[in-house]
Amino acid sequence: MECDLGLLASGASATVMVVLRPQGTGTITSRAQVTGSEYDTDPTDNLAAETTTVK
Incomplete structure (x- = not known):
C-alpha cells in the first residue's frame, strides 16, 4: 500500500x-x-514495526 500525504512542514505530523x-x-x-525527497539527518527513525499474535 502507498499513501501520498502531500507536503508536510518541518516538524509536522500526519x-x-x-x-x-x-x-x-x-x-x-x-x-x-x-520516504521523502529532502535530506534526512536521521534516517533511522523512518521505519516502524509491530508484531501481533492472532489467536
Missing part, C-alpha cells in the same frame, strides 16, 4: 489508519516506512 483482517492465527508483523 496519521494514517490501516485496518487489517487476518485470515488465520499466528504471529503477524506489520511494517511502515516513510
